[in-house]
Amino acid sequence: MTAASLPSSKPGGLKRLVERHPFLPALVIAIVLLALNGLYQPRSVSFAGITGLTKTYLALMMLAIAQTYVVYAGDIDLSAGAIVSLVNVVIVVTMEKLGGSGFSVVAALGIGLFVGLACGIINGIVVAALRLQAIVATFATSIFFTGLALYVMPVAGTPAPAAFWRTYGGRFFEIPFVYFAVALLAIVLYVLARTRLATQLLAVGDDAQAAYQSGLPVTKTRVQGYALCGLFAALAAFCITGDTASGDPLVGGKMTLFSVAAVVLGGSALSGGFGTVVGSIIGALIIGLINSLVFFVGTPSEWQNLVQGLAILVALMAGILVGRRARA
Amino acid sequence: MTAATQTPAAAPSPVLTFLKQPLVVALTLIAALLLLGEALSPGFASGQQILRLLIVAALLGIVAAGQNLVILGGREGIDLSVGGVVSLSAIIGGNLMNGADSGILPAILGCIAAGAVIGLFNGLGVTLLRIPPLVMTLGMLGVLQGLLVVIRNGIPSGRAAPGLSQFVTQPFLFGLPGIIWLWVAIGLLMAFMLGRTVFGHRIYAIGSNEQAAFMAGVPVKRTRIALFMLSGAFAAVAGMCLIGYSGSSFANVGEQYMLPSIIAVVFGGTPLSGGKGGYTGTMAGAVLLVVLQSILTTVHIDESGRQMVFGATLLILMLFYGRGRAMRA
Numbered sequence: 001m002t003a004a005s006l007p008s009s010k011p012g013g014l015k016r017l018v019e020r021h022p023f024l025p026a027l028v029i030a031i032v033l034l035a036l037n038g039l040y041q042p043r044s045v046s047f048a049g050i051t052g053l054t055k056t057y058l059a060l061m062m063l064a065i066a067q068t069y070v071v072y073a074g075d076i077d078l079s080a081g082a083i084v085s086l087v088n089v090v091i092v093v094t095m096e097k098l099g100g101s102g103f104s105v106v107a108a109l110g111i112g113l114f115v116g117l118a119c120g121i122i123n124g125i126v127v128a129a130l131r132l133q134a135i136v137a138t139f140a141t142s143i144f145f146t147g148l149a150l151y152v153m154p155v156a157g158t159p160a161p162a163a164f165w166r167t168y169g170g171r172f173f174e175i176p177f178v179y180f181a182v183a184l185l186a187i188v189l190y191v192l193a194r195t196r197l198a199t200q201l202l203a204v205g206d207d208a209q210a211a212y213q214s215g216l217p218v219t220k221t222r223v224q225g226y227a228l229c230g231l232f233a234a235l236a237a238f239c240i241t242g243d244t245a246s247g248d249p250l251v252g253g254k255m256t257l258f259s260v261a262a263v264v265l266g267g268s269a270l271s272g273g274f275g276t277v278v279g280s281i282i283g284a285l286i287i288g289l290i291n292s293l294v295f296f297v298g299t300p301s302e303w304q305n306l307v308q309g310l311a312i313l314v315a316l317m318a319g320i321l322v323g324r325r326a327r328a
Numbered sequence: 329m330t331a332a333t334q335t336p337a338a339a340p341s342p343v344l345t346f347l348k349q350p351l352v353v354a355l356t357l358i359a360a361l362l363l364l365g366e367a368l369s370p371g372f373a374s375g376q377q378i379l380r381l382l383i384v385a386a387l388l389g390i391v392a393a394g395q396n397l398v399i400l401g402g403r404e405g406i407d408l409s410v411g412g413v414v415s416l417s418a419i420i421g422g423n424l425m426n427g428a429d430s431g432i433l434p435a436i437l438g439c440i441a442a443g444a445v446i447g448l449f450n451g452l453g454v455t456l457l458r459i460p461p462l463v464m465t466l467g468m469l470g471v472l473q474g475l476l477v478v479i480r481n482g483i484p485s486g487r488a489a490p491g492l493s494q495f496v497t498q499p500f501l502f503g504l505p506g507i508i509w510l511w512v513a514i515g516l517l518m519a520f521m522l523g524r525t526v527f528g529h530r531i532y533a534i535g536s537n538e539q540a541a542f543m544a545g546v547p548v549k550r551t552r553i554a555l556f557m558l559s560g561a562f563a564a565v566a567g568m569c570l571i572g573y574s575g576s577s578f579a580n581v582g583e584q585y586m587l588p589s590i591i592a593v594v595f596g597g598t599p600l601s602g603g604k605g606g607y608t609g610t611m612a613g614a615v616l617l618v619v620l621q622s623i624l625t626t627v628h629i630d631e632s633g634r635q636m637v638f639g640a641t642l643l644i645l646m647l648f649y650g651r652g653r654a655m656r657a
Binding site: 076078126130131132133135136137139140141142143144145146147148149150151154257260261264270271302303304305306307308309310312313316317320321324 | 404406408453457458459460462463464466467468469470471472473474475477478480481587590591594599600630631632633634635636637638639640642643646647654
């Protein structure tokens with residue numbers, strides 16, 4: 001708006017577009033990566049290839065969504081991965097104890113959602129109500145949650161019942177299950193984006209003091225952000241359980257920092273008040289596409305991690321620079 | 329607090345002010361934990377045992393020195409790449425020494441140079457490209473972890489020189505190992521730098537109000553780049569000491585220092601918002617963390633219980649330190 005008043009910098013169409021849809025740079029990066037994937041391995045952009053990619057990275061997408069709601073309010077959740085681990089072992093153990101039937105799966109998923117919600121609320125209370133610093137406080141809760149996960153399942157390896165992972169990897173009416181999950185996710189996100197909570201979270205992240213003075217329940221809103229994060233972390237755990245078909249008390253640990261990276265790649269500001277969930281999903285997809293591209297171009301195995309790391313760093317920097325130019 | 333507010337002068341009692349200092353809080357907690365440890369398992373607070381704790385704390389404390397500087401510099405300063413630098417330094421140092429005392433000096437120089445260069449990249453990204461430190465150092469961590477895989481596949485992990493191992497683990501002067509003297513020296517150096525030098529004052533200036541510091545002629549960017557380089561260098565020194573402590577490096581040895589180094593800084597009374605605090609408290613914070621971990625390894629509980637108690641205790645301890653301000657209309 002202010003830019004419009006200056007004579008020389010009349011915002012161009014592209015710039016205004018990026019301003020309105022901050023995930024556009026990420027979308028461009030993702031499409032380029034997808035094209036490169038197709039160039040080096042034509043089969044990767046086939047229906048089966050895309051399905052496989054979605055199946056593998058749906059968990060990271062869910063966790064990136066989880067992280068986004070917390071980042072909206074200017075907070076961060078370093079325990080997101082630990083919640084994934086905890087929910088993963090809880091549902092696998094529940095399904096095993098209840099016999100692995102269809103009912104046991106539903107019951108386990110219900111319990112899993114509850115556990116994720118509870119973890120999120122604990123984080124919210126610790127960070128928003130007790131006013132501890134989010135980075136260190138959620139690191140402390142992540143240790144606690146990891147401890148709980150180890151208590152539920154001391155060593156990795158308990159298999160999930162076939163009823164569960166066959167569904168996740170299977171097809172309904174010739175359409176892979178993951179696409180139903182994606183469609184449902186899209187509806188949920190669409191509804192969530194139109195709730196008061198999303199706006200309130202962004203308002204708190206933009207300027208907590210101003211939000212408070214205009215009568216928003218700042219503490220409650222932040223707790224709700226963390227609660228939502230816990231719920232989506234539980235969904236991420238469902239996906240990862242469907243993908244790996246087993247329980248592992250440490251499975252989510254490495255995902256935390258990737259979820260933060262995905263949020264940043266998607267054009268959201270870590271300082272809060274600005275961002276989109278769609279961007280974070282694309283961010284998670286970018287990480288997945290980088291990983292597969294590095295593999296497809298034939299990078300020697302010992303160099304793969306380095307090239308991935310460099311590519312993600314460059315993408316992070318590019319995303320921030322482009323996003324800032326658009327907003328400046 | 330309530331007693332103080334009743335007096336119209338509103339001057340909190342000097343005793344209370346003293347007791348609320350982070351350093352005093354940390355030292356009191358350390359003493360309490362040592363007593364608790366001694367009660368749980370006799371011999372916990374013996375001289376030998378305390379010495380061992382101090383060596384472990386020194387490793388964490390040296391990493392935390394750099395972390396402390398970056399955090400003091402404000403603008404959400406944080407360095408998530410320290411863990412990667414520690415691992416990298418351990419493997420570079422191990423190979424440059426390869427078990428020979430003559431290799432110690434080149435190893436130290438090589439490691440510090442590598443750490444400083446990584447810090448330089450972090451600093452350039454944060455200042456010139458204005459990438460948030462959390463994002464920049466997170467990306468750098470990914471790069472370093474990849475670099476470690478490459479190095480590890482190409483060359484063996486290397487061995488510490490006997491001289492270095494001796495320096496870290498054996499009595500060096502007045503019965504204390506060299507690493508503790510090194511840590512004390514770093515502590516004095518940090519106190520001098522932060523309190524008496526222009527550079528130190530600049531750190532506090534950019535940490536508390538970057539705009540004002542810039543107006544007053546502080547070279548903000550150069551100072552911040554220097555902070556990240558120092559952070560890399562300190563992490564590299566810690567990596568060298570770590571390989572002296574363990575003999576050889578193994579995969580991702582440094583990872584265990586990433587977030588604990590931040591917690592040590594917070595326990596030392598430096599808020600993550602920067603601009604105030606210092607290193608003396610951080611040293612106490614590092615000892616506090618290590619004593620706490622050590623108590624949990626002495627009592628006989630499962631790994632799961634240990635982690636739960638550790639996480640919960642960290643949260644409770646955090647309540648003693650700078651909590652955010654409540655919202656006021």
